[in-house]
Amino acid sequence: MDLRRPPHRDRQSVVIALGGAAAAALAVAAVLLLGHGVGGKEAPAPVARSQEATAGDTPPPTAGPGPGSAEPSARPTAAPQVTGVTGRVFTADPRAVETAEPIPVPENYDGCDHNYGAVTQCVPWTFPDGITAVGDKCEWLRLNGFGNLTVAGEDRQGLDANRDDIACNS
Amino acid sequence: MRFHRPRVRAVLFGSAVVTASFVQGVAPAQAATNLVKNPKLETMSGKLPKCWTSWQYGSNKGSAKIVAGHGGKRAVQITQSVRVSGARALIQTPGCAIKTSAGQRFNLSFYMKSSTSKMSVMFFRQKTNGKWVHWGDLGVGAANTRWHRASVTTGGVPAGTKAVRFGLAIAGKGSITTDDYSLTKAGKVKGSCTDVNGCTRGKWKVVGFGDPVPNAAGGDSGDIGQAVKKGVRAMHTVLLNNGKVLLIAGSGNNRENFDAGRFTSWLYDPATGKHKVIPTPIDMFCAGHVQLPDGRVLVVSGTKKYPTYVDGNPNPIDGWQGSEKSYLFDPRDNKYHRVSDMNDGHWYPSATIMGNGDVYSVGGYAGQYNAGGWQYVSRVAERFKYNKKSATGGAWLKADKIVQPGINWATYPSLILMQDGRLFYSGSSVFGHPIGQHDDTDVSQNQYNTGPGIFNDHNNKVGTNATWAPVGGLRDINARDQSAAVLLPPAQRQKVMVMGGMDFRQDGNTAHAHTDIVDLNAKKPVYKKGPDLKQAKTYVSAVLLPDGTVFETGGSYQARREYVREASVFNPAKPNAWTSMAADPVGRTYHNTAILLPDGRVLAAGSNPASNFYETRISIYSPTYLYKGARPKITGVDSKYWAYGSTHTIKTNRTIKSAWLMRPGAVTHSSDPNQRAVAPSSLKIKGGTVRFKLTNNGNVAPPGWYMLFATDSKGVPSVAKWIHVG
Numbered sequence: 001m002d003l004r005r006p007p008h009r010d011r012q013s014v015v016i017a018l019g020g021a022a023a024a025a026l027a028v029a030a031v032l033l034l035g036h037g038v039g040g041k042e043a044p045a046p047v048a049r050s051q052e053a054t055a056g057d058t059p060p061p062t063a064g065p066g067p068g069s070a071e072p073s074a075r076p077t078a079a080p081q082v083t084g085v086t087g088r089v090f091t092a093d094p095r096a097v098e099t100a101e102p103i104p105v106p107e108n109y110d111g112c113d114h115n116y117g118a119v120t121q122c123v124p125w126t127f128p129d130g131i132t133a134v135g136d137k138c139e140w141l142r143l144n145g146f147g148n149l150t151v152a153g154e155d156r157q158g159l160d161a162n163r164d165d166i167a168c169n170s
Numbered sequence: 171m172r173f174h175r176p177r178v179r180a181v182l183f184g185s186a187v188v189t190a191s192f193v194q195g196v197a198p199a200q201a202a203t204n205l206v207k208n209p210k211l212e213t214m215s216g217k218l219p220k221c222w223t224s225w226q227y228g229s230n231k232g233s234a235k236i237v238a239g240h241g242g243k244r245a246v247q248i249t250q251s252v253r254v255s256g257a258r259a260l261i262q263t264p265g266c267a268i269k270t271s272a273g274q275r276f277n278l279s280f281y282m283k284s285s286t287s288k289m290s291v292m293f294f295r296q297k298t299n300g301k302w303v304h305w306g307d308l309g310v311g312a313a314n315t316r317w318h319r320a321s322v323t324t325g326g327v328p329a330g331t332k333a334v335r336f337g338l339a340i341a342g343k344g345s346i347t348t349d350d351y352s353l354t355k356a357g358k359v360k361g362s363c364t365d366v367n368g369c370t371r372g373k374w375k376v377v378g379f380g381d382p383v384p385n386a387a388g389g390d391s392g393d394i395g396q397a398v399k400k401g402v403r404a405m406h407t408v409l410l411n412n413g414k415v416l417l418i419a420g421s422g423n424n425r426e427n428f429d430a431g432r433f434t435s436w437l438y439d440p441a442t443g444k445h446k447v448i449p450t451p452i453d454m455f456c457a458g459h460v461q462l463p464d465g466r467v468l469v470v471s472g473t474k475k476y477p478t479y480v481d482g483n484p485n486p487i488d489g490w491q492g493s494e495k496s497y498l499f500d501p502r503d504n505k506y507h508r509v510s511d512m513n514d515g516h517w518y519p520s521a522t523i524m525g526n527g528d529v530y531s532v533g534g535y536a537g538q539y540n541a542g543g544w545q546y547v548s549r550v551a552e553r554f555k556y557n558k559k560s561a562t563g564g565a566w567l568k569a570d571k572i573v574q575p576g577i578n579w580a581t582y583p584s585l586i587l588m589q590d591g592r593l594f595y596s597g598s599s600v601f602g603h604p605i606g607q608h609d610d611t612d613v614s615q616n617q618y619n620t621g622p623g624i625f626n627d628h629n630n631k632v633g634t635n636a637t638w639a640p641v642g643g644l645r646d647i648n649a650r651d652q653s654a655a656v657l658l659p660p661a662q663r664q665k666v667m668v669m670g671g672m673d674f675r676q677d678g679n680t681a682h683a684h685t686d687i688v689d690l691n692a693k694k695p696v697y698k699k700g701p702d703l704k705q706a707k708t709y710v711s712a713v714l715l716p717d718g719t720v721f722e723t724g725g726s727y728q729a730r731r732e733y734v735r736e737a738s739v740f741n742p743a744k745p746n747a748w749t750s751m752a753a754d755p756v757g758r759t760y761h762n763t764a765i766l767l768p769d770g771r772v773l774a775a776g777s778n779p780a781s782n783f784y785e786t787r788i789s790i791y792s793p794t795y796l797y798k799g800a801r802p803k804i805t806g807v808d809s810k811y812w813a814y815g816s817t818h819t820i821k822t823n824r825t826i827k828s829a830w831l832m833r834p835g836a837v838t839h840s841s842d843p844n845q846r847a848v849a850p851s852s853l854k855i856k857g858g859t860v861r862f863k864l865t866n867n868g869n870v871a872p873p874g875w876y877m878l879f880a881t882d883s884k885g886v887p888s889v890a891k892w893i894h895v896g
Contacts, residue, residue: 091635092575094627100576102546105489105535109601111674111729112780119477120423122730122760122780126679129230129253129288129343139229140254144731145389145781 115153116167117146123157134158138168202354205276207266209351211244219244221266225337228256232340237347240281240317245349250340255387259292260348261337267296268353272329273366275356278336279321281349287313287683287706288342288727290736291322296333305334308750309704309736312683313344322750323356325367342680342727361798362884368797371752372737377443377788388731388757389781397426401786402436402445404775406457407763409834410501411465411875411892414439415765415773416448418469420455423761423778425476428453437504440767440790451506452495458521458582459836460529460844462556462563463873463896467499467836469506470531470552471516477545489545492517492535496554498563509562513569514550518581518600521836522843525591525868527556527896528564533579533599549576553630573627575636582841584655588690589664589869591629596655596688597622597644597697598668600839621647622688622697643697645684649673652760654712654840656720658742659830660849661870664690665742667700669722672708674729681708681727681734687745701747707734710840711764713772714847716830716879716887717795718743721751723774726759730780733757737791754789765835765842768877768890770796795886802826802880802888805858811894815866820880822858827883829853829862831876831893844872864895871895 112122123146127137137157141149149167151160159167211219217236218224224234232250239245246260262268268276278291290307297303305328310320320338327334336353340346363369379401384390403422409415417436421428433450458470475491492515497506515537522530536548553572557564579585584598622644627636644650653671657664666688672681685700703710707725715721723737735757738748754774761778771792777785806821820829831848848871854861860880865871873896879887 091637092577094573094575094632094634094636096576097549097551097569097574098576100549100578102536102540102549105545105547105601108675111672111679114477118425118782120425120782122782124729124731124780125675128680128728128732130251131254133252136229136252136254143229143255143385143387143389145385145387145779145783147781 113156115156116151116159117149121146121149123149127157134161141168204351205268205353205355206262206351210242211239211246211349212242214244218260219246221263222246222260223263224248224258225261226256226258229254230256230258232258234258234260240349242349245281245347247345247347248340249345250343253341253343257292257339257341259337259339261292261294262335264296264302264335267333267335269333270327270331272331273326275326275366275370276324276334276353277321277356278324278351278353279319280338280351281317282310282320282338282346283315283317284313284340284344284346285315286340286342286344286346286680287311288344288680288732289338289340289346290705291320291336292339293324293334293336295327295331298330298332306753307339307735309734309738310338311702311704312706325371325752341732363797364799365797367752368792369794371750372791372793372796374752374754375790375792376755377790379786381786382783383787384757384777384779384783384785388733388759388779388783390783396784397422397424397430397432399784399786401788402434402438403778403784403786404436404788405455405761405763405778406459406838407765407773407775408459408461408467408499408836409765409767410467411461411834412501413441413768414501415767416467416499417775418450418454418457418459420450420453420457420472422784423455423782424784428455428473428476435499435506438788440771440773441769446504448499448504448506451497451508452493454497456490456492456517456534456838458516458519458531458534459838460521460523461834461836461874462498462523462529463527464558464563465501465875466563467501468509468521468529468554468563469497469499470519470521470529470554471496471512471534473517474515474537488539488543490517490535491515491539491545492519492537492548494537496566507562509554510565512550512552512566514548514552516548516550516552518839519552520579520583520585520841520843522585522587522593523872523874524587525872527558527873529554529556530585530593532577532585533581533583535581547578547580549578550574551577551627571632573630573632573634573636575627575638577625577638582839584841584843585625586655586657586666586843587869587872588624589662589867591869592624592626594624594641594666594690595622596666596668596843597647598650598653598655598671598841600652600841601674624690624695641688641695641697643688644668644686645697645699646671646673646682649676649682652708652710652840654710654722655843656712656714657846658687658720659714659718659847661846662849662865663742666690667720667740668697669700669712670703670707670710670725672728679728681706681725683707685740700745701740703736704738704748704750705734705736707736709759709762711758711762711774711837712840713764713766713835714832714845715739715766715772715793715795716770716832716847716877716890717793717881717885718828718830718847721764721772721791721793722748723754723764723772723791724758724762724777726757730760730778733759739793751794752791754791756785756787756789758785758789761839763837765837766832766877768892770801770879770887770889795884798884798886801886802882804878804880804888804891807878807891807893810892812864812896814864814868814871814896817852817861817863820860820862820878822860822880822888825857825882826855826860826880826888828881829860830879830881830887831864831871831895832879832890833872833874833876846871848876868896
């Protein structure tokens with residue numbers, strides 16, 4: 001199976017919203033949500049299985065592990081319950097990736113406005129600390145080591161008054 | 171209000187990156203003379219209280235005014251409405267400075283409230299020639315708009331100092347209000363101490379390689395985009411089982427390097443300071459990595475493609491692609507060796523070692539764009555099947571041999587192996603928390619995972635459903651990007667702490683100081699509030715130390731800017747507070763890392779501020795325990811190969827108190843889900859003979875090489891011996 005094959009997606013739509021359905025996983029998830037989440041009733045906890053043989057290691061003493069308290073007590077370990085505190089337990093189809101939509105990465109995923117500079121530079125998506133005036137933005141960029149800053153895409157921040165595709169040079 | 175600017179301003183910040191020499195705040199234990207004049211701010215002199223003045227540096231706008239006091243009539247509020255750089259504060263006037271002599275430590279406390287976490291206490295000292303210089307800064311925690319008490323303790327006053335003064339400085343937009351100051355002389359340090367600053371805060375050493383250093387604001391206009399440096403653009407740091415450190419740069423977040431096929435790694439020996447350049451076959455920038463049971467390092471994915479610009483499209487870039495390729499770094503020949511490919515690319519993948527030596531890897535950007543030409547997160551789960559008889563250590567399983575639940579794990583999801591074999595997603599990731607949504611309402615895209623939870627694929631039992639159980643209680647659930655998550659010592663206790671972070675997609679984003687702790691041994695695990703960090707930060711580096719504590723360092727307030735020069739220690743046995751330590755003199759933001767070394771020191775590397783300057787200096791921290799007298803020594807171990815459940819004899823040169831097996835670090839982007847400190851299941855000590863019983867559970871101590879430390883009653887650890895577990 002080709003798990004990487006992405007379905008058709010409009011370029012613009014991927015930036016702002018997510019459409020379509022993840023059929024197999026959705027069906028399972030939705031049923032569980034309606035059955036357990038909305039109704040406020042906790043789903044029965046699936047049996048917690050360990051991946052390896054687990055004898056339940058002895059937990060350390062409550063006094064903590066620091067110097068003077070290295071030796072754990074012999075208190076048996078209770079296996080954690082699978083039920084989440086929100087009362088929802090989701091079961092994922094083991095093949096759900098085959099039908100899942102690719103989830104696009106938002107433009108500002110890293111807090112940077114990549115309309116400016118090299119792709120590895122990071123002009124703030126939102127300038128910090130009350131900085132709204134263009135002059136303050138340009139001063140901030142200068143202080144933070146930006147030299148000639150190209151406008152690679154849209155001039156979102158209004159830094160290119162003379163429209164020569166170089167920010168903060170007018 | 172017109173600000174009074176003291177004449178000392180220019181010289182105070184002539185040395186803007188002076189190392190702070192302070193330790194955690196502890197309130198004065200007994201009544202002592204308050205050395206602050208007009209401490210309650212009630213006596214006025216003009217528009218401000220006598221002995222106090224408003225002070226600022228850098229480019230910012232603001233004001234100072236008298237407001238209602240904490241206990242009396244008056245307090246002073248400093249407001250900053252616009253801040254491009256610098257800070258402003260209410261500080262003592264030079265005429266009311268505190269006379270002192272070298273070596274004196276001080277306890278300072280005061281009442282405060284603030285609307286921003288971007289603040290710290292700034293100390294200044296007057297040299298014997300009369301000039302005032304910046305001494306250092308101390309954090310006072312997170313924003314809190316209610317009156318509360320803050321306290322800090324300084325380190326010893328440096329030689330050549332005749333007076334000190336201080337003030338709480340605001341370095342962000344907002345306001346701070348202070349009142350009721352007390353500054354007293356701190357007593358002598360209790361217990362063994364060979365160096366007063368070393369034994370109370372530790373010390374840093376910085377190793378440079380001749381590259382430019384950033385300017386005070388964090389960038390360096392002379393170095394932007396410089397592809398080839400004398401040092402290494404270290405963003406992946408892995409400790410090998412011979413004590414050397416693999417520093418992987420790949421292209422080092424530099425497109426010129428990528429286009430030229432110029433990929434780099436260094437093998438750095440912290441014992442000698444020497445390094446060797448390692449030929450690097452692909453761009454391992456933004457790979458995952460983990461030590462396999464045999465000590466080789468599995469490098470997972472990397473950068474397949476940098477984004478491209480598309481003419482005429484308002485969106486200038488298409489995005490990044492992850493590589494499907496994978497390599498082993500072998501410490502025996504210091505070379506990378508190709509292993510089988512993964513099923514998809516994973517740019518920013520997790521890499522969690524399982525109890526049988528397999529590696530589970532998810533998340534990261536796929537090896538191709540979607541049909542719209544845009545980057546997207548791969549939902550393909552990968553599993554490296556470890557085979558100790560294989561020359562390549564095993565192979566990646568084909569996709570249909572792996573449970574594929576289709577979860578969007580985002581980037582570098584912190585998946586920690588639990589002692590029952592399930593995986594706990596701590597809620598800590600890098601860019602965009604899993605699912606990419608800020609609420610938990612949209613399940614139409616299988617986007618149910620908005621935060622921490624426990625994942626169970628039943629040991630990869632293909633054909634059965636995997637389960638996901640959300641774990642609640644984590645505060646700032648959408649603001650844990652580039653937080654750090656660690657399994658607290660000891661691993662058996664199954665407590666996980668998440669510290670700091672930020673929501674990179676939130677407008678005006680800033681980091682926070684919150685920590686939360688979950689007990690995975692509880693019947694219903696729920697995160698509970700932990701103590702705030704001393705300063706808000708994202709890009710947090712957290713390192714487990716061999717005295718059972720957690721050391722955090724590095725980080726910044728905002729995306730690749732505003733260094734937070736602060737470090738502190740958390741003791742799980744006394745879990746109510748962080749203790750301030752000496753700050754790394756090198757500011758470290760994005761792409762910083764830190765790991766424990768076998769000699770008990772901590773190595774910190776990397777920093778990649780907004781201008782794309784790259785910091786190549788390495789900092790090495792000697793914790794407080796290295797200044798508390800002679801270290802115990804492990805003089806012998808009956809075997810370096812320890813089977814699960816076995817008991818071994820360790821010989822030490824004197825009586826010790828505890829012993830630890832520390833898994834070596836392999837960290838990038840604040841993420842090292844495999845870091846753990848394993849306590850003995852039982853420990854018997856008789857003089858210099860120690861009997862250490864190893865856990866019988868591979869999920870508690872996944873197979874591989876560990877550092878064995880023997881630690882005495884003062885918390886002083888030995889140099890480690892390497893032990894193979896499993």
